[in-house]
Amino acid sequence: MALKAKSPKQQLLIGLLTCSATLFQAAMMPGQSMPLGDWHQHLFSPAAAKLAPGLHPVAARDLVNLLDAAGIRYALVLSVAYQLANPNKPALANEYEHVKAENDWTSEQVSEFPERLRAFCGVNPLKEYAIEEIHRCAGDRQLHFGLKLHFGNSDVDLDDPQQVEQIRRVFRSANEERMAIVVHLHPSVTKKRPYGKREARIFLERVLPAAPDVPVQIAHLAGSGGYDDRTVDRALSVFVKAIKRGDGRMAHVYFDASGVCGYGDWKERAAQIAMRIRQLGVKRVLYGSDADPKMPPREAWAEFRKLPLSEAEFHEIARNIPPYMNKSRGNGGSLVSRDSARSRWP
Numbered sequence: 284m285a286l287k288a289k290s291p292k293q294q295l296l297i298g299l300l301t302c303s304a305t306l307f308q309a310a311m312m313p314g315q316s317m318p319l320g321d322w323h324q325h326l327f328s329p330a331a332a333k334l335a336p337g338l339h340p341v342a343a344r345d346l347v348n349l350l351d352a353a354g355i356r357y358a359l360v361l362s363v364a365y366q367l368a369n370p371n372k373p374a375l376a377n378e379y380e381h382v383k384a385e386n387d388w389t390s391e392q393v394s395e396f397p398e399r400l401r402a403f404c405g406v407n408p409l410k411e412y413a414i415e416e417i418h419r420c421a422g423d424r425q426l427h428f429g430l431k432l433h434f435g436n437s438d439v440d441l442d443d444p445q446q447v448e449q450i451r452r453v454f455r456s457a458n459e460e461r462m463a464i465v466v467h468l469h470p471s472v473t474k475k476r477p478y479g480k481r482e483a484r485i486f487l488e489r490v491l492p493a494a495p496d497v498p499v500q501i502a503h504l505a506g507s508g509g510y511d512d513r514t515v516d517r518a519l520s521v522f523v524k525a526i527k528r529g530d531g532r533m534a535h536v537y538f539d540a541s542g543v544c545g546y547g548d549w550k551e552r553a554a555q556i557a558m559r560i561r562q563l564g565v566k567r568v569l570y571g572s573d574a575d576p577k578m579p580p581r582e583a584w585a586e587f588r589k590l591p592l593s594e595a596e597f598h599e600i601a602r603n604i605p606p607y608m609n610k611s612r613g614n615g616g617s618l619v620s621r622d623s624a625r626s627r628w629p
């Protein structure tokens with residue numbers, strides 16, 4: 284209802300009221316808040332940076348500066364140790380030593396900012412040392428929180444039953460150690476591996492049941508950057524349907540939206556991406572920016588905000604705290620207190 288002024292005094296009063304209401308609205312505008320955390324980040328040691336042309340080392344201090352610039356408090360740092368065992372790149376002598384060194388470097392870096400950063404161990408799950416490395420990381424003060432697997436960089440082929448068995452062993456080991464799992468599910472783009480409903484179903488039916496007790500975060504909304512409706516959307520549709528029918532295997536599964544907005548032809552697919560986020564449920568969707576130097580956390584959030592979601596939906600995604608942030612063990616401590624963290628995850 285519009286207010287109608289009869290006298291100049293009333294006009295002034297109404298003006299003031301309207302102005303303060305606008306200010307109040309702006310202060311309360313939920314979508315304007317920055318996310319609490321960037322739940323998909325990486326650091327790059329000098330050794331890891333050398334592997335990719337144009338990539339520069341990124342230390343914990345650098346990441347914290349980017350988070351500060353964005354007004355973001357926390358980040359989940361996913362060790363890129365698996366990149367030192369990438370079959371699409373020339374093999375390194377003493378590969379496992381390099382993998383351990385990268386995980387240890389990441390652990391050391393993150394330990395400089397225990398109030399801000401949390402680290403996950405990285406390993407190529409197909410390597411003979413994969414299980415050994417998971418157990419070794421489980422004993423590390425920083426890395427015991429979880430495990431990052433990159434099916435693309437590790438060339439995991441879910442259409443190969445033997446590989447599925449090995450991935451199940453890896454998931455079981457992480458589950459035993461109560462390590463959460465972040466998985467880049469999309470297979471190798473370089474090798475042009477098939478991807479879609481079939482692979483997502485294998486993951487849902489064969490792989491997920493091997494880690495029933497830990498949170499599993501599927502990276503990039505099940506894609507590998509941008510949003511390709513021919514493959515990524517088909518894969519994602521399998522998870523959407525499983526959630527809709529109340530499939531218990533999805534109860535502990537989350538999705539990070541890193542690397543989606545701002546890449547490829549995502550804008551044409553913005554409505555579809557927003558629809559999928561709603562179908563997954565905003566409480567399962569986590570913000571992430573994925574360490575792209577061209578799109579730091581602040582800019583990545585601005586891109587993400589271009590999706591046709593409501594302010595309330597952006598607000599909810601911004602406030603989501605994944606459950607692995609609450610895991611504590613001995614002196615490892617908990618970044619987010621039980622009081623401040625919401626425990627309403629499905």
Ligand SMILES: [Zn+2]
Binds near residue numbers: 323
């Ligand atoms: Zn990543």
